[in-house]
Amino acid sequence: MKCEQARDLMHAFVDDQVQSKEIEKLNQHIDSCESCTVEFEEIKYLVQLMGEMDLKALPKGFEEELHEKLVLAAQDFEKPSWFDVIIKKLKTFKMKRMYYGFAAVPVMIMIVVFATRGFNPLKGSMEESAMDVMEYGMLEVETVAASLDANGLRANFSESALPAGSISTDAKPKSESLSDLENTDLDYREGRLIIQSANLRLDLEKYDDVIAQIHEMVNQTGGYIESESTSFKYYNSDEDNLKYGYLTLRVPAEGYGSIITSIKSLGLVVNESNNASDITKMYRDTAAEIENLKVTEARFREIMAQAVEIEDILNIENELTRLRGSISNYEKQIQDWEALVDMTTIYVELNEVKNLKPVVEPIDDSLIGKAIDGLIGTVNRIIRGLENMFIWIISVSPYLIALAIAGLLVGKLYKKRRLK
Amino acid sequence: MESMLIEKSIQGDVASFEKLIVKYNRYVYNIAFRMMGNEEDAKDMSQEALIKAFRAISQFKMEANFSTWLYRITINTCKDEMRKRKENVLSYDVEVADEGTLKDIIGDDRGNPILIYEKLELKESIETALNALSEDNKSVIVLKDLLGYSYEEIGEILQIPIGTVRSRLNRSRSALKKILQIQLAEN
Known part of the structure; x- marks a missing residue:
């Protein structure tokens, strides 16, 4: 070596x-x-x-100094410029929307669970109201948790995190929309939101009287008649002067049950159906959406105050117009929903008849009568059978003709053989 | 745990990042100290390296070792700084590295064996001798002999093959020893 x-x-x-x-x-x-x-x-x-050789200890104040620098760095790399923030905001805004779906799932489950429990007829009214309070409390907690989730997820997807300040303001409106509703311009509803509607079909004797009664009832409850139409059943007949018509009633939710009962008492109910759709989830989502948009709008206004370039101002203005547009759209939706929840809709179909009591014809139950019935039935069946056979023969005639020709040929061949 | 902190740090959470680096702070500082040769620069460079790491943490790949990644940033930060100062700071090692010139300087191949000196004196000399090494040579010695990392870890930190780690380490130790001998002989 x-x-x-x-x-x-x-x-x-x-x-x-x-x-x-x-x-x-x-x-x-x-x-x-x-x-x-x-x-x-x-x-x-x-x-x-x-x-x-020993490791050197960290110098005094090393970590404190580092902390300050890190905080500074955090602001630095998170907030490169206002426009980057806007772009990021817009990007994350889209992402967030997607996650509202996920966030809403637990809320929906809660609503479903409590809705079924809340509707349990066995529970006393006291118990039910207690349930309602509890339900709302739970619902709120769940939603807030979910919104935090959504924020966490969203932050992962954004290219780099938003400033700590903006994250906190972001998270706020979601919980705000549920807990601090009074503070916002729009007063959002609390509790369950259910749109109710009913369909009624009545047979009645005195059409005009009933219409007048319905008018009076609706007026008493503070509702109104949205639409009404009446027509005669026959155009060219003096004999049967019968009428039929449709009404659409809008009645305050409190009067819903009583008015349906009283309308039902006006005639013979031929058909009745009720429908209730729970829009709590959609309502809350939309409310949260509005609050988020408002935060974004406020941010834009802030930026607007700082903008100098004409081009920037125009861009921001465009964005603001767009935001305003969607905010008012959502608000309109919210108001529509509220109106629908407040005023239940009842569709009434009225049909005038001469006599409400059904006519009972005497039944011939003698032996001969039964026999004649039987005979007629049999004759009818025979006729029907013949008819069916005739139809069948005609419809399959192409096959039958082909078969007949084939049969003839075979028969001839057979005969020839025999002669030989 | 660590990956969770990393994820939070990516979102710009300072507290999480501080929790994440608390284990490594001292090593980062010591690497910087050895690379820069004085406490002042060590503090500046280690802090700069940590901030760089914070800013760049979104680029950190989870499959890699976080400490390795952090030390690489530290060493590179120090190297960059030293390159900037190159005009002012002269390294013995750059001139000494060549065997031919080394012999001329020492005259003798070996000089006095370092064994004859006192331990304390030697230790002090080593500190100064380390500063005379080139950045590349210094980094392997610091990582291997002072901080005790394995060849594999050093290869990962410096992004060089293990064979290179080995040969560079041999070269660096020899260079260090020679610088020591010159220093001790001068005193």
């Missing part, structure tokens, strides 16, 4: 990176070479000394 090789090995030896075979060779060389012995000892000693 040459000295050069040995010296390479020495370093490896100090680091425990040598195989035993090589150690032997190295030892042999060192034993025979004085300079390498010194070198080996030196290296070992040097490495040992360096290993003994």
Whole structure:
């Protein structure tokens, strides 16, 4: 082994990176070479000394100083410019919308669970109202948690996080829309929101009287008649002066039950159906959406105050117009919903008849009568059978003709054979 | 745990990042100290490196080792700084690295064996001798002999193959020893 090789090995030896075979060779060389012995000892000693060198403690105030710099850096890289913030905001805004769906799932489950429990007819009214309170409380908690989730997810998707300040204001409107509703311009409803509607079909004797009564009832409850139409059943008949008509009533939710009962008492109910659709989830989502848009709008106005360039101002103005547009759309939706919830809709179909009491015809139950009925039935069945057969024959005639020709040919062949 | 902190740090959460680096702060500082050679620069550079890491944490790939990544940033930050100062700071090692010139300087191949000096004196000398090494040589010695990382870890931190780690380490130790001998002989 040459000295050069040995010296390479020495370093490896100090680091425990040598195989035993090589150690032997190295030892042999060192034993025979004085300079390498010194070198080996030196290296070992040097490495040992360096290993003994203590780690330096962090200087005083290192972490505090670092913290300040980090906070500064955090602001730095999160807020490169107003426009980047806007772009990010717009990007994340879209993302967020997607996650509202996910956030709404637990809310929906809660609503479904409580709606079914709340409607349980076995529960007393006291209990039910207590349930309502509890339900709302739980609902709120769940929604807030979900909104935090959504924010967390969204933040992951954004290229780099938004400033801490904006995140907190972002998260706010969601919970605000549920807890601090009074503080916002629009008063959002609390509790369950249900749109109710009913369909009624009545047979009655005195059409005009009933119409007048319905008018009076609706007026009493504070509702109104949205549409009304009346017509005669027959155009060219003096004999049957019967009428039929449709009414659409809008009645305050409180009067809904009573008015349906009283309308039902006006005639014979032929058909009745009720429908209730729960829009709580959609309503809350939309309310939250509005609040979010408002926050964005406020942000834009802030930016507007700082903008100098005409182009920037125009861009911001466009964006503001768009935001305003969607905010008022959503608000209109909310108002429509509220109106629908407040005023239940009842569709009434009225049909005038001469006599409400059904005419009962005497039943001929004598033996001969039954026999004649039976006979007529049989004759009818025979006639019907013949008719069906005739139709069948005509409809399959193409096949029958083909079959007849084939039959004839076969018959002829058979005859010829026999003659032979 | 660490990955959770990293995720939060990506979102710009300073507190999470501080929690994340609390284990490594001291090593980062010590690496910077050895690379820069004085406490003042060490503090500046280690803080700069940590801030760089914070800013760039979204680029950190989870499959890699966080400490390795952090140390790489630290070493590179120090190297960059030293390159900037190159005009002012002269490294012995750059001239010494060549064997031919080394012999001329020392005259003798070995000088006095370092074994004859006192331990304390030697330790102090090593500190100054380290500063005379080139950045590349210094980084392997600091990582291997002072901080005790394995060849594999060093290869990962410096992004060089293990073979290179080994040969560079041999070269660096020899260079360090020679610088030591010159220093000690001068005193």
